[in-house]
Amino acid sequence: MKTEDIEAILEKYSISRGGLISILQGIQSKYGYLPEKSLNIVSEKTGRSLVDIYGVATFYKSFRLKPRGKHLISVCLGTACHVRGGPVIAEEFERQLEIKAGETTPDKEFTLQAVNCLGACALGPIVVVDGHYFSNVNTTKVKQIINKAREGLDKVEIKTDERIFPVEVSCPRCNHTLMDPFNLIDGYPSIRVTTSFGRKHGWLRLSCLYGSYNTEVEYEISEDTVRNFFCPHCHAELIGVTNCPNCDAPMVSMIVRGGGMIQICSRRGCKEHKLDLNGINF
Amino acid sequence: MITLNINGANVSVEKGTTILEALRFIGFPIPTLCFVEGLTPYGACRLCVVEIGEGSSSKLVSSCTYPVEEGLKVRTASKRVIKTRKMIIELLLASCPQSKTIQDLASQYGVHQQRFKQEYEDCILCGLCVRMCEEQMMAKAIGFYGRGENRKIGTPFGIPSEVCRLCGGCMYICPACQLRCTFNQPEKAICGACANLSPPCLDKEQFDDMMCYMDPCVACEIKKD
Ligand code: FES
Numbered sequence: 001m002k003t004e005d006i007e008a009i010l011e012k013y014s015i016s017r018g019g020l021i022s023i024l025q026g027i028q029s030k031y032g033y034l035p036e037k038s039l040n041i042v043s044e045k046t047g048r049s050l051v052d053i054y055g056v057a058t059f060y061k062s063f064r065l066k067p068r069g070k071h072l073i074s075v076c077l078g079t080a081c082h083v084r085g086g087p088v089i090a091e092e093f094e095r096q097l098e099i100k101a102g103e104t105t106p107d108k109e110f111t112l113q114a115v116n117c118l119g120a121c122a123l124g125p126i127v128v129v130d131g132h133y134f135s136n137v138n139t140t141k142v143k144q145i146i147n148k149a150r151e152g153l154d155k156v157e158i159k160t161d162e163r164i165f166p167v168e169v170s171c172p173r174c175n176h177t178l179m180d181p182f183n184l185i186d187g188y189p190s191i192r193v194t195t196s197f198g199r200k201h202g203w204l205r206l207s208c209l210y211g212s213y214n215t216e217v218e219y220e221i222s223e224d225t226v227r228n229f230f231c232p233h234c235h236a237e238l239i240g241v242t243n244c245p246n247c248d249a250p251m252v253s254m255i256v257r258g259g260g261m262i263q264i265c266s267r268r269g270c271k272e273h274k275l276d277l278n279g280i281n282f
Numbered sequence: 283m284i285t286l287n288i289n290g291a292n293v294s295v296e297k298g299t300t301i302l303e304a305l306r307f308i309g310f311p312i313p314t315l316c317f318v319e320g321l322t323p324y325g326a327c328r329l330c331v332v333e334i335g336e337g338s339s340s341k342l343v344s345s346c347t348y349p350v351e352e353g354l355k356v357r358t359a360s361k362r363v364i365k366t367r368k369m370i371i372e373l374l375l376a377s378c379p380q381s382k383t384i385q386d387l388a389s390q391y392g393v394h395q396q397r398f399k400q401e402y403e404d405c406i407l408c409g410l411c412v413r414m415c416e417e418q419m420m421a422k423a424i425g426f427y428g429r430g431e432n433r434k435i436g437t438p439f440g441i442p443s444e445v446c447r448l449c450g451g452c453m454y455i456c457p458a459c460q461l462r463c464t465f466n467q468p469e470k471a472i473c474g475a476c477a478n479l480s481p482p483c484l485d486k487e488q489f490d491d492m493m494c495y496m497d498p499c500v501a502c503e504i505k506k507d
């Protein structure tokens with residue numbers, strides 16, 4: 001945590017009384033929780049006493065003073081789920097994860113929380129893991145849910161998900177195909193491009209399935225860094241005209257065989273992508 | 283000047299006074315717990331209830347926070363007020379049965395039984411200490427945190443506050459605890475003097491002649507020598 005980062009957040013919001021919640025939200029969205037030191041800095045810079053800030057931070061449920069685990073498990077203990085056995089489910093989670101509700105496992109994998117009504121009472125007891133709803137949960141399902149969460153619920157089922165289809169792309173400048181038939185990803189030929197980041201150059205293979213995020217790289221780079229993408233044949237940079245609506249990094253564009261353009265975000269970890277088939281936007 | 287009617291008698295008081303001040307000025311006894319002169323009224327304990335208005339539109343308000351209004355009808359000892367006040371004392375007694383202040387109130391107002399589950403809390407959240415710390419001692423070292431059932435009073439993060447100068451004002455004013463001593467956990471105690479014989483205010487030179495409620499205090503004894 002850096003003092004400058006907090007200062008940048010402070011600058012964005014007004015220091016008046018009403019600005020405090022926005023400031024805390026800003027800090028939380030950056031770190032995932034409110035580090036003790038950050039509150040001290042906020043108090044120093046805004047001139048408000050630490051007690052007040054601490055009071056606000058502990059008053060609202062959405063502020064956390066402790067770091068959250070990678071996966072958030074919310075067990076509903078609202079009225080409907082309660083009568084359908086929510087407390088038993090919560091207990092089972094507590095037993096299996098060996099933590100109490102509101103705590104995080106020591107390996108920072110799971111945070112368990114009890115919530116009051118998630119708005120799906122008819123399907124109760126409800127458990128929500130990283131935004132995925134599990135309905136009619138019983139104690140035997142608890143183990144499965146934990147395992148699924150460990151594997152990552154954001155992984156797309158390539159075989160069954162119909163939003164996924166293969167595309168064939170080529171370089172917008174030299175029109176050479178970028179497909180690599182010898183290296184398969186997800187069982188399909190991969191898209192091969194050259195990437196550079198700083199001084200490092202290397203190949204990057206993307207899955208050609210639209211909607212799948214599987215990649216292979218020569219050099220691992222850390223999340224969040226922006227890379228440049230080049231055509232391996234003519235070495236022109238594959239740069240689009242727009243910036244990513246999510247993270248503002250430049251978009252990388254490639255031609256889709258059969259007409260149209262595909263754009264992907266150049267930031268590692270950002271999943272923004274766009275497909276434009278002859279003007280039809282997907 | 284504003285004229286209001288208290289228990290049938292018309293009285294005039296300055297604009298901006300609260301009902302409680304008006305009542306005390308004339309001499310009606312009103313019990314209070316969370317009201318102390320010199321601190322802003324907070325309206326937490328509700329002991330100072332009075333009934334205002336007439337007939338079906340009458341209602342109970344806390345007199346310490348209610349400013350007087352022209353023609354206001356106030357009743358301080360109606361059946362409803364007395365019943366409510368007794369109930370409030372009973373509830374306070376349930377949460378802090380060991381507090382002398384509350385016990386006194388109970389016997390004074392004829393509360394002889396207590397029908398709720400005993401809690402043995404050491405705080406009734408009247409906020410006196412918070413206001414004392416902020417308004418009189420200019421420190422703001424303690425405050426409320428959490429909410430609902432989990433609302434508590436303490437220092438941020440539960441660690442000794444940097445702005446606390448150990449004046450003891452919070453313990454002095456607390457109606458629920460008579461000097462809450464936690465010497466067996468010296469790191470949590472405010473002074474911890476008895477356990478470690480080196481009260482932490484000794485090295486805070488700048489507070490030399492600040493007001494302090496600690497009496498007797500080991501630090502002062504050491505300083506004297
Ligand atoms: S009570 Fe659980 S979803 Fe409504």
Ligand code: FES
Pocket residue numbers: 313314315316317324325326327328329330331344345346347
């Ligand atoms: S004295 Fe009025 S509410 Fe406590």
